[in-house]
Structures are given as structure tokens and as C-alpha cells.
Amino acid sequence: MPLEFNVRGIFKDFNPSKFVVYGCLLVFCLLLALKFDNSVEWSYWIVFLPLWIWKALVIVGCISGTMIWWRNPSYRLENGAYTHYKAMIVSTGLHLLLLMFELLMCDKLENAEYRKQLYWMLIFIPLVFLSLISFAVCFxxxxxxxxxxxxxxxxxxxxxxxxxxxxLDNFIKWKWVLVFIPLWLVMSVALIGVLYAIILAIILVKSSDIVPEQRRGNLFIAIGYTCMVIPLLVFxxxxxxxxxxxxxxTYLAVTLPLLISFFTLMIMSFESRSSNFWWFGLRKDFCSWLLGICPLLQEYGNISYKLPPEAPIIDASQNSNRQEKGSCAHIKIKSIDESPKPVVPIISIDAPD
Structure with a gap:
């Protein structure tokens, strides 16, 4: 089987929203662990900076998308435009509730001496309210x-x-192993899902009726879920x-498995479903938008390399004859976009036999 490397294929299913969220969570957990270990003397407002960046991107993206939505009524006739726009508004509302919880928690941690009368239950009210609304949003x-x-x-x-x-408010005196009972149940279900994904990947790998791309995809999902759930359980x-x-x-040693899970999720964001097209008013896939504004990526990043599985053995006489004939690599240009939008070519370079 020839070796093929498609740069555009890496970003075809790239989900930038998930990549940013998991990246911000990874940096935040690392900074919070260092803060709890007294390895850094920064303020909690700085430790929470990755979360502020995440929420700022959500708010700016929603405002930009809303302005484009109202200024261009013709865009509303696009397929699925109303669904994408409603999903963006709902997601922004949920993120605002999450932001309220984070602000209260950061203020509580930063001013612990002056916030002793502020119960943690009051701080968790926005998060509990968010969870209740999430039931309806899931359906x-x-x-x-x-x-x-x-x-x-x-x-x-x-x-x-x-x-x-x-x-945290000392209303219950249980040990933490009992406090985390709901999370133990969730992790048990996640482990069952991982076991199912592994068994399914093994069955499909040995099946000759499945195309190689689907087999590789299922294997990638099984490995990704394993590298995500197992470190979470260890954490x-x-x-x-x-x-x-x-x-x-130390808290840093405790947090290391969690960082591995977030890093795995960042990698898996390259094989996730595309995000909402109305964030920042892009109205198109992130990869198509990025190729449209960066001409250099169209020429150098939008390339597919295809090489033979192994180079043939050529003696000196054949090599000299080939050089005299002036053999060179064949370059093929083929279009991958069948939509009425401007076609972005892919360059495929085949090495000579």
C-alpha cells in the first residue's frame, strides 16, 4: 500500500472550538496545581486567565456572528442557518452561567479571609442552574x-x-471517596464505553468488508478514548x-494524568465534527476559511504526498540511463471541491518508480 500524506485531510474535520477549550483547560489546570503547591505566587485572577480567554472568545464570537446575522438577512436562507445561529446563542448563554460561577469561585479563593461568610453552595448555584438547563439543551x-x-x-x-x-461547607462529613460517588458511576460507564470501542475496533480491523479509512478511524477513536478515560480515572x-x-x-503530580487527558482531547479535535459555522460570522468550515485568507496555505499547505511503499533497487547503469532521460516527479492537480464556491486545488506529488 503506498504511503499518502494529505495536509488538508488533517484539517478537514478540525474543530477549532474544542481545540481552544481543551487547550485553555489544560493550561488552567497546570497553573492551578502550581498555585496549590505554592510553586507560583500569582494571583488567582492570573491563574484563571486561560478561562477568561476562553469566555472572551465565546462572547466576541457570538457578538460578531449576531452582527453579521442581522446585517445580512439573505444569509438566513442558507441551509441550517437558523439551527446554527440558535445553537450559538444557547451555547453563549450557558457559557455566561459558567463564567458567573468562575468569577465567584475566583473571588472566593483570592479573598478567602474576607469571604468566610460566603458559602460554597451559593457559589455553585450558577453551575447547578447550568446543569439543570443542560438537560433540556441535550434533548x-x-x-x-x-x-x-x-x-x-x-x-x-x-x-x-x-x-x-x-x-466544602462542612454540611456533610463524608470522606472524599464517598463525595465522588456520582463521578465513580460516570467513570464506570465511560470505562464500559472504552471497552466497547476497543472490541469494535479489533473486530473491524480484521473485517475485509470495511474500507481502510473506516478501520483506521475506529482504531483512532478506540486509542483516543483509552488515552482519555484511563488517565481521568487515575487522576x-x-x-x-x-x-x-x-x-x-503534590497537586502537580496528581494533575499530570488530567493534563494527559486534555492533551488527548486536543489531538482528537482534529477528527471531531465541524463546529458551528456562525461563530465570528465565518459561515463556512474553518479549514476553508483559513485557506481562503492565507494564500500561502493554498500553495504549500494544501498538498497531498503519495510515495511508493518501498523504493526499487536500481543499479548504476539504470540510474545513469534514467538521468539521461531526465526523469522527474509527476505533479497532478485535482480539485476536491464540487460546490459552487471557488475551487481550492490540491497538489499531489508522485515520486518516480
Missing amino acids: WSIKVDRNFELELFCSVNVLQFIFIALK QILLTNKEDGLENH
């Missing part, structure tokens, strides 16, 4: 065939948020033992 997203990862995470962990708030175990006083690891 609506299934109806319109939209992604709902954030909504699903909040809805299944609403009881976990309440237990954490009660524990939960380490955190529970540390908070219960069973181990004396």
Missing part, C-alpha cells in the same frame, strides 16, 4: 443533530456539584487519596 441538540459535550458533562454531574459544595483516584490524607503527592 434539543439530539433533535437538531448538534454536538452537546459541555451540556452532557454538566447534566450528568449535577449531583456531583451539589455534593462538592456541601462538603480521580490520586485526588481522592490526597484529599483523604492517604497519600502525600
Whole structure:
């Protein structure tokens, strides 16, 4: 089988929203662990900076998309425009509730001495309210065939948020291993899903009726879910033992498995479903928009390389004859876009046999 490398294929299913979210969460968790270990003396407002950047991008993207939506009524006639726009508005509202929770939590941590009378249960109210709304948003997203990862995470962990708030306020005296019971249940379901993905990938790899791309895709999903769920489970175990006083690891060591999970999610964002087209008013796939504004990427990034599996053995006489004939690489230009939009060519370079 020849070796083929398609640069555009890497970004064809790239989801920039997920990449930014998981990247911000990775940096935030790293900074928070260093802050808890007293390795840095920064203010919590600086530690939460990745979260502020995330929410700022959401707000600016929604405002830009809304302005383009109202200034161009003809855009509303596009296929699925109303669904994309409604999804953007709903997602922004949920992010505003999450931002309210983060602001209250950051203020509580930064001014712990002056916020002793502020109960954690009051701080968690926006998050609990967000989780309750997420139930309805999940059903609506299934109806319109939209992604709902954030909504699903909040809805299944609403009881976990309440237990954490009660524990921090000392209303319950349970150990953390009992406080995390809802999360243990969620992780059990996730482990079952990972086991199912691994078994399915093994079956499809040995099946001759499946095209190679689908087999590689299922194998990639199985490996990705494994590298995401297993470190999450390790992180939960380490955190529970540390908070219960069973181990004396640093918060940075406890957080390392979580960072691995976020890094895996960042990689998996290159094979995720495309994000909402109305963020920032792009109205098109992120890859198409990026190729449109960067001419250099059209010429140098939009390339497909195809090489033979192994180079043939050529003696000196054949090599000299080939040089005399002036053999060179063949360059093929083929179009990949069948839509009425401007065609962006792909250059395929085949090495000579």
C-alpha cells in the first residue's frame, strides 16, 4: 500500500472550538496545581486567565456572528442557518452561567479571609442552574443533530456539584471517596464505553468488508478514548487519596494524568465534527476559511504526498540511463471541491518508480 500524506485531510474535520477549550483547560489546570503547591505566587485572577480567554472568545464570537446575522438577512436562507445561529446563542448563554460561577469561585479563593461568610453552595448555584438547563439543551441538540459535550458533562454531574459544595461547607462529613460517588458511576460507564470501542475496533480491523479509512478511524477513536478515560480515572483516584490524607503527592503530580487527558482531547479535535459555522460570522468550515485568507496555505499547505511503499533497487547503469532521460516527479492537480464556491486545488506529488 503506498504511503499518502494529505495536509488538508488533517484539517478537514478540525474543530477549532474544542481545540481552544481543551487547550485553555489544560493550561488552567497546570497553573492551578502550581498555585496549590505554592510553586507560583500569582494571583488567582492570573491563574484563571486561560478561562477568561476562553469566555472572551465565546462572547466576541457570538457578538460578531449576531452582527453579521442581522446585517445580512439573505444569509438566513442558507441551509441550517437558523439551527446554527440558535445553537450559538444557547451555547453563549450557558457559557455566561459558567463564567458567573468562575468569577465567584475566583473571588472566593483570592479573598478567602474576607469571604468566610460566603458559602460554597451559593457559589455553585450558577453551575447547578447550568446543569439543570443542560438537560433540556441535550434533548434539543439530539433533535437538531448538534454536538452537546459541555451540556452532557454538566447534566450528568449535577449531583456531583451539589455534593462538592456541601462538603466544602462542612454540611456533610463524608470522606472524599464517598463525595465522588456520582463521578465513580460516570467513570464506570465511560470505562464500559472504552471497552466497547476497543472490541469494535479489533473486530473491524480484521473485517475485509470495511474500507481502510473506516478501520483506521475506529482504531483512532478506540486509542483516543483509552488515552482519555484511563488517565481521568487515575487522576480521580490520586485526588481522592490526597484529599483523604492517604497519600502525600503534590497537586502537580496528581494533575499530570488530567493534563494527559486534555492533551488527548486536543489531538482528537482534529477528527471531531465541524463546529458551528456562525461563530465570528465565518459561515463556512474553518479549514476553508483559513485557506481562503492565507494564500500561502493554498500553495504549500494544501498538498497531498503519495510515495511508493518501498523504493526499487536500481543499479548504476539504470540510474545513469534514467538521468539521461531526465526523469522527474509527476505533479497532478485535482480539485476536491464540487460546490459552487471557488475551487481550492490540491497538489499531489508522485515520486518516480
